[in-house]
Amino acid sequence: MEDDATFCLLNLMLLFATDSSSSSSSSSASPSSSSAAASASAHALEDRAAAHAHQLRFTRLLEKYLRSRHGRLEATRRFADAAAALIPLCREIGGGGGGGGGGEEDK
Numbered sequence: 001m002e003d004d005a006t007f008c009l010l011n012l013m014l015l016f017a018t019d020s021s022s023s024s025s026s027s028s029a030s031p032s033s034s035s036a037a038a039s040a041s042a043h044a045l046e047d048r049a050a051a052h053a054h055q056l057r058f059t060r061l062l063e064k065y066l067r068s069r070h071g072r073l074e075a076t077r078r079f080a081d082a083a084a085a086l087i088p089l090c091r092e093i094g095g096g097g098g099g100g101g102g103g104e105e106d107k
Contacts, residue, residue, distance in 0.1 A: 002078070005065055006062065006065070006066070006078075006082065009058050009061060009062040009065065010062065010082055010085075010086060012054075012055075012058040013055055013058045013059055013062065013086065014086055014089065014090065014093075016051045016052070016054040016055035016058065017051075017055060017090060018048045018051050018052050018055070062079065062082070063075065063079055066078050066079055
């Protein structure tokens with residue numbers, strides 16, 4: 001990463017990333033638990049919307065920060081590079097390993 005602010009904003013974007021594929025996995029719920037499932041689903045949707053709003057806020061803040069430091073064209077290139085760096089990290093976190101450990105290997 002180029003500096004601490006960029007690194008921090010990218011991490012915040014990653015922290016508030018939403019996964020639309022995990023929206024409602026309780027489609028085979030029994031009728032007696034359907035109202036509880038609907039309530040939980042509505043709450044999860046609200047949480048997802050709030051997380052998305054936070055992620056968008058940090059994304060825009062990163063764009064503005066990069067533009068203030070590097071100008072429009074260079075900021076666009078650096079933002080694209082930073083976003084491209086997040087993709088493999090998201091894949092690693094979301095689907096890889098599964099071995100637990102909690103990330104202690106970075107220390």
